[in-house]
Amino acid sequence: MGLLTEGGYPYVSGDAGLWCDRLVRGLEQHEFDVYALGHGPRQEAGNRRVPLPPQVRRVRTAPPWTAEEPAYGRRARRRFAECYEELAGAVCAGAGTAGNVPGTEAPVAAGNLADRFGSALYGLAELARDKGGLGGALRSDIAVRALERACRAPRALCTAHEARVSDLLTIAAHLERALRPLSLDWYDDDALGAADLCHATTGGPPALCGLLARHFHGVPLLVTEYVVHLRTHYLTSGPHTAAPAVRAVLAAFHGRLTAEVYRAAALLTAGDAHARRWQERCGADRARIRTVYPGTAPEPYAEAGESTPWTDPDTLVWAGPVHPAKDLETLLHAFAEVRREEPKTRLRVVGAPSGTEGAAYLGHCRELAARLFPGGTEGDRPVSFEETGAPDAYAAGAVVVHSGGADGFPAGLVEAMLSGRATVSADVGAVAEVIGGTGLVVPPYDPRALAEACVVLLRDPERRARLGAAARARALELFTAERNIAAFHGIYLEIVSRCPVRRAAPDEPRPFAAPAESLGAGHWTGPADRVLPRGVPAWAADTTRPSVEEAR
Template sequence: MNTRQRSQLSVDIDDNTTRAESESLSVCLVTMGTYPHYTGGVSNWCDMLVCGLPAVRFNLVSLVGDPSAKPVFELPENVSGLITVPLWGTGEVLELQRNLHLHQVLQRKHSATKNAINSFLPSWQRFINMLWQGTVHPEKMGQTLQEMATYFSTYDYDTTMRSAPVWDCFMEETRSGYPLLLEAYGLADEASLLDATDAMRLLYRWLTVLTVDLPQVDIIHAAAAGLCSLPGILARQAHGTTFLLTEHGIYLRERLLALTRLETSLFDQIFQARFDQMITETSYYYADQIAPGSNFNHRWELHNGAQAERIHTIYNGPDPKMFTPATAPRPEGTPPTIVWLGRIDPLKDLLTLIRAAAIVHDALPEVRFVLYGKAPKGNEEYYETCLALCAELDLKETVIFAGFAVSAEAAYNEGDFVVLSSISEGFPYSVVEAMMCGRTVVGTTVGGVSEALEGCGILVEPRNPEAMANACLYLLRNPDLIKTMGQEARTKAMEQFSLQQCNAAYLATYQHLATIARSNRNSQLDSKHVGVQQGVPS
């Protein structure tokens, strides 16, 4: 995105007071596997947020897979700093602290004496004990994480986590806690030494986040629950910093679905699931505000302990300037065209769409389905399955895999209308982008799709090719309805789902939370002042 395009994303701040307030706002945006080191939907949202609020001073903390990761986004001038935290690929956590001199490194490595490690064990024992409990105690977990982070601010992380007392404590709590947890689930299993070693290795990597020296800001903004919410949990307790948690999808749900596909031991799956559950519920407990990308997310958040009054949906949206309806008439003789755009992935359920295309083809042979997108690495087999189904149903001339589109806007405008066949979504950009292009959308009732299409689109049951085909045929036989619903879709998208509205909502949220943070800090200073006065002899 060039500078001119980015300037168009900015939220206009007309009121002088509001501008002054926003210019003093400081936000630490924490991401994991996304912005600014990787591309993707969440990365694009982060980039548009940061570039769209130039008066807000951002610091970035980016959790990445390995230390070789480099930023792929050009950072705007309002980004004051970037802290990159590789969770894998480092020998020691001290490698992350490039500002230390050699004597400081040696001093830190020798800081974790036997007595120091023994002082760490009560917090560590409590952490592992809670990991194996069937019920999460989020307040207590947050306090325990804070105790461990305070310890690591003074004593060496690597020496401590690799010490025999820490390992022995982990094994003792696991031997007693894991069987009890399984018994509560009605299961039976015995953990191997390899299982325990792998689990400890994961904890060693995950908990490196506790060692990050966070900048002093008004707000910690986590782009997801899970590990990137740990800085918010810590800063809220240590400094009164407010904690904003955005959930585009549901992190916990996605993690649990991913674990079911892993070919690992029962111990490993339960261990990872318990860790994710524990951190997620703790995130919800400490967040001053949770900002899901759709109302659909509320029920998961509420079920896992979030307080209803802290949940406020902020819809994501694209820039309307980049998605406008085509005005030129189509060439005469152009066949009816239905467009799909996305990544080729099992969650997008293209097999259902292909079966629906076969039903449509039997009724109206001239209709084309044009599918834009490619299979990411790892999904090649699924793509081949899709091609095989097209061949089996004799749809080679009907279903066209067109690869990447020149632009999303051009792809949507090519179609009479747009389809989405997914079995899982958050609040998909593709739906709103198509709506802004004045295109009617036939979508499945998953995630926030229903919220987007209510009153201006057609919703069908997921995994139901007959329902998808019937909706397509209904629109194809009613071209005036396609035009009317497309106009209604554009009006709704422009009014409710634009990028500018999204950024304006976040700016208002930042201002509100910054006020709370400053009040918290003043209260802490007053408490310290009173304590000093009480300690002065008369």
């Protein structure tokens, strides 16, 4: 299995790295070659790699992008210009048009643009393999001029017509970064070409690597998206990030690339129905999508889940990485309403800040809590901020609150369910799908509704116990790591069983390489010129085939 990762396993921890490590360790019957993108030689030299199980045969990382670029001759430059201009034309073409073909007015089906994009992409990949890379060409004036012609074409995107020279340079730089996987040396017979299956653990560049392995060697591709890559691009490319022409062209490029990945993948896996709907809207075939929930190890939460009494029956708990998307402000305002109804209630916010943005947001939330609940020292205030101890906090608290976090799978909510705690959650992302009637779900960004639901559960211990028991049973049935690993084991076998054997080493056994009849007793050879009865295969008359006794 060629495991394609980006920004995570096997070098750093975190949710993505933890899931990959658990998957590899759980599927010990398979051999894995890990291909990691997004890491330079400094991290490799720092020996930050996590301990790997024996089924991981080797790890390959992307080479430094500052490596010396090959020199292109005139013929290679012409070949690059043709492929890149075709790629730019397919990207900049408006919906339902013929793209950058001058003088063309008749509408063309979207499939034609997809074919043009795929043909140009694979043409660039073949050129990169022949010449040893594309980096210098992707940054050249040839690329910028091709983008300019595509943007200025009569039937191009309306917004692309407004692109200035600075916008074209920005687009070219972004495309150079996005197409860097084309220049990797991972597509030889002794690398991804030797894999039986490529598993891209996220969309984007890892999926592009799997796409090229499929193109060059016919290796089937499996793409897992717990967060849809194209959706992430849409959300992070707001009006403040770039000019409208840049955002329009780059959105079109990532849309074309995602559609090509979805078309070529043998199967796609989504982490929940929310991600699955996004994949379908972005062009994926519904018949080739499987929903595989992320798994959580239940052992750390077993003690809390199996013990009914609460240490702090008047405590609300929020746990997770602190980030603006988690909407802690709504929770703090809601808690102010809760305190008016239940003055003894306390709130524990457990989680470390996520990056510099998370640290700034944590400081803002501390200031907001100090304004809403003035007086007293840090330890005496009804709101406490802690960075560690989520399992203990779940065990102590009476109600776990999930106030926001629309992106990705709500892993923190599953941890609370495994702890046997009743939950109050904002209806964002896959929350309602995960809860499934075992907790209270309220509209997002509504402090009053959030406060009312918390008060209802704080005043009803029996209902809290019933909901907590039901939540734990649901989580153990659907969201454990064991179930996740079993699902991917079945998917691996499903994909590989449909693919032919692509190589035959002389000393390597080949199951199903011979018909079952050849294992029966007796001779299956005969005169080459004899007439065979109808329905008897032609190989039965082959005198060169040894008999069973001769083979033994």
